[in-house]
Amino acid sequence: MAKLFVGVDVGSVSTNMVVIDEEGNPLAAHYYRNDGQPLQVIQEGMAVLAESIKPATIAGVGTTGSGRLLAGAVLGADLVKNEITAHAAAAVHFHPAVQTILEIGGQDSKVIVIRNGVVTDFAMNTVCAAGTGSFLDHQAERLKIPIEEFGELALTAENKVRIAGRCTVFAESDMIAKQQFGFSKAEIINGLCEALVRNYLNNLARDKQLLEPIVFQGGVAANKGIRAAFERELKTTIIIPQYYHVMGAVGAALLARKQWIRTGKDSQFRGFADLNIKFIPKTFECNFCSNRCEIIRVEQEQKVIAVWGDKCGRYSESISA
Amino acid sequence: MKQIPNRLKVGVPKTLFASYNLSYWQRFLTLSGMEVVFSGESTKETADRGGRLLPHEFCIPIKIFMGHILDLLDKGVDQILLPRMTDRNKTNFFCPKLIGLPEIVKFSLNLEEKRFFSPEVICNGLNPKVVRFPVTAAASLQQMKRVEKQALKYWEETLDNCRKQQITLPEAALKTSLETSRETALKISPETAGRGKLKQPEHHLCVGLLGYAYSLYDPFINKGIQRKLDKLKIRVYTWEMLEPETIETSLRGLKRPIFWNFGRMLLGAGLHFLKDPAIDGIIYVTTFGCGPDSVAAEILNLEAEKHQKPFLLINLDEHTEDGHLFTRLEAFADMLSTFKEDNAV
Structure with a gap:
């Protein structure tokens, strides 16, 4: 078989x-x-x-x-x-020559630097989820545009609009202001895509050398507006792998x-x-020490099959053995 | 044993300056005839209570420090040890928040100055030195001067242990205190001391772990980073395991001197680790908004690039979730493994 x-x-x-x-x-x-x-x-x-x-x-x-x-x-x-x-691993499998991976998911984004098929450096967003999929989702909803059409619409923008990209809250107030100036939805969305890309490159890729070939993956890679904004900023073509969304x-x-x-x-x-068979996840606060860890325990038919969340290993190490 | 009536109860916050020189201060105060009371371990409550007293933009270590002060007051101490960390050396400074500790506490809690035990301290690299003793009924100036020398000697022994046995500062402090007397034995949990329950895991990677003692040895701030590294089979090397000369020699290569006392040591240790072929990579632990680190860590990052040695900056703040931290550490470990041999799974 x-x-x-x-x-x-x-x-x-x-x-x-x-x-x-x-x-x-x-x-x-x-x-x-x-x-x-x-x-x-x-x-x-x-x-x-x-x-x-x-x-x-x-x-x-x-x-x-x-x-x-x-x-x-x-x-x-x-x-x-x-x-x-x-x-x-996935990017190198499909594109063995890849040197840079841009990945934007639902709540985090990362940049991975590859040389000779091996990871040599990486960065992940730290304190804030600005510029990730959830942020775009939220804005799409606010503008009443299905997220699937978001990217296409950005490509039709005629004028450039600059939107603050550092912070989601600022971006939103900027967007409202620009709407009131009379810019079209397409222009605002395009501005948003550019802000997101600027934010990503400034925060994550700040000290990284982004060499070609560059692969862009994660759910947000479906967004043509973001891809176009990346290509404009990096002045190069970006590869979107066939399985970008499930890499x-x-x-x-x-x-x-x-x-x-x-x-x-x-x-x-x-x-x-x-x-x-039913799996029941349960959580409780351990009172053994001052850390008060939140312990997560998954049970299957009264049998504990997994535990995690403890800093000291008191629970997790007793089960994995 | 002679019972001393009404010994002065002095509280020592187990963070910031005391995470470095805990055994020094304990010795000094005890030998001066005072009763030493330590604050408890940092917890969510410590950070929350402390944070409420401070302006929003203060870093998490200072918020936690304030929480420790509150804990000491709850424990009914007469005075709180709050050394005035000064800079008599023109090329060696402390972070402004460390310099201003007595003022920060005084004004955020409206405490009278008589509640403070504030010797004036200089710190040249690792060794603290009291340059002005406070006036206290508990001990005479002569006595304090004498015991300060003993405390310093004891501290040097602790550091010596770190270097000789290649162990971390809390591990050494625990060891040295157990070897001397039970009365002054420090209560340090294995979690704080760095090593968890895992007994001698077969480490296959060696990492230089850099960070201020108050973050590196406070499992609440660092989310148990040492234990996580242990799990990933990473052996950790820290600044206190290096000879002071080694650190100084590394710093000499810098174009411009760096003048923060503790930041200097981290950078010097980091620069040494970059050149040490036994060290596979460097992890620098910082807390959000740290001024000195924004310079020290950045210099090291650039130098690491030159040496082609993997460098990971871990920026900690008030989040309680530690999954992200493990993701980064595991990815870093995978990266180092592939570097070393093609065995990353």
């Missing part, structure tokens, strides 16, 4: 799932909005995934994204990896595959059938 690898990326806004074959080619890729229910999305998504592939052995499962621990526990993942390593999941699957090749270990994957 064919050996397949599953990658799951649970982000702040979306959950993405892919299946790759032994050579690393994607066979299925799905993108779902979380709507605040990542656990349910994982279960439903996996059911869809099971139907979309022919009977095969799942030889490895990798999870990534901010919800990677939860996903890893629920699925019985073989590998739980940070999203920077995952995104880099994190592809990376997780690729890394699970790499681990399998190296170790040859059987997968701990629970199997598609077992995923419908």
Whole structure:
């Protein structure tokens, strides 16, 4: 039977799932909005995934994204990896010559510098979510434009409008002011795209050398206005990979595959059938020391399958053993 | 043992200056005949209570410091140790907030000056030195002068332990205090001392970890960074494990001198780590809005680029979620591993 690898990326806004074959080619890729229910999305998504592939052995499962621990526990993942390593692995797989990765997701954005196929530097947004997918979502809603049409509309702008990009709150008040000056929606949206790109380059990529080829991935890469703004700022063409929206999941699957090749270990994957059993996440505050950590515990049929959140390892180390 | 009636109770906030010279101050005060009371560990409440007393833009270490002061007042101390950190050396300064600590406390809490125990202190690199002793009924000037020498000696022993055994400052402080007497033994949790429950994990990466003692050894501020690094099998090296001459030699290469006392040491240690082939990368831990770090960390970042050594700046603030921190550290560890050998999974 064919050996397949599953990658799951649970982000702040979306959950993405892919299946790759032994050579690393994607066979299925799905993108779902979380709507605040990542656990349910994982279960439903996996059911869809099971139907979309022919009977095969799942030889490895990798999870990534901010919800990677939860996903890893629920699925019985073989590998739980940070999203920077995952995104880099996917970009290098499809574009071996890549030297710069721009990634903008729902609530964070990163820049990854690659040289000779290896990560040499990276940066991630720190204190503020300005210039990420959620911010664009919010503004699209305010202007009553579906987010899918947002980028297209930006391309039709006739005049340039400058909008403050440092902070979401400032950008919003700037936008309102510019609307009142009579600029069109297209012009304002274009201004917003440029502000976001300026903010990204100034904050994240400030001290990085952005060499070509540059790959742009993450949900926001779908936005043509942002892509055009990047190309204008960087004065070069930007590559949008075919699987730009699920690159994190592809990376997780690729890394699970790499681990399998190296170790040859059987997968701990629970199997598609077992995923419908109820998983109950619970949280409590540990009172053992002054840190008062918020402990998250996932139970399946009264059995604790995963714990995290403790700084001291009191709970998490007793379970993983 | 002779019972001393009504010993003066002096509170020591276990942060900022005392995260460096905790054992020095403890010795000095105890030998002067005072009863030493330490503030508790930093918590959310410490930061919240302290923060409420200060203007919004103060950095998180100062907010936490104020919380420690409140904790000491709750514990009913007679006086609070608040050294006046001065600069008699023209090329060596403290951050303005450290210099102004007595004033910050005095005016935000409306405390009378008699509640302060404020010796005037200079600090040349690592060694504190009292240049003016406060007048107190608890001890005579002669006595204080004498015990200050002993405290300094004790402090030097602690530092010596750091270098000889390649351990962190809290680890060494704990060790030295246990070796001497139980009465003066410091209560330091293993979490603060840096090492967690993991016993001697097989470290396969070596990282130079830089940061001020009050951030690096306060698990509340740094979200347990040392433990996380332990989990990633990273062995940590810090500034206190280096000889002072090593730090000074590294600094000599700079075009312009850097004059913040503690920032200087971090930069000097960092510059040394860049040249040390045993160190795979550098992690610099700073707190949001730190002025000296905006210079020191930036210089190091640029130098790291020249040496092609991976450099990670961790900027901490008041967020309670630590997932992001682990994401960055793991990605950094992956990067170092691929550098070292192609085994990053």
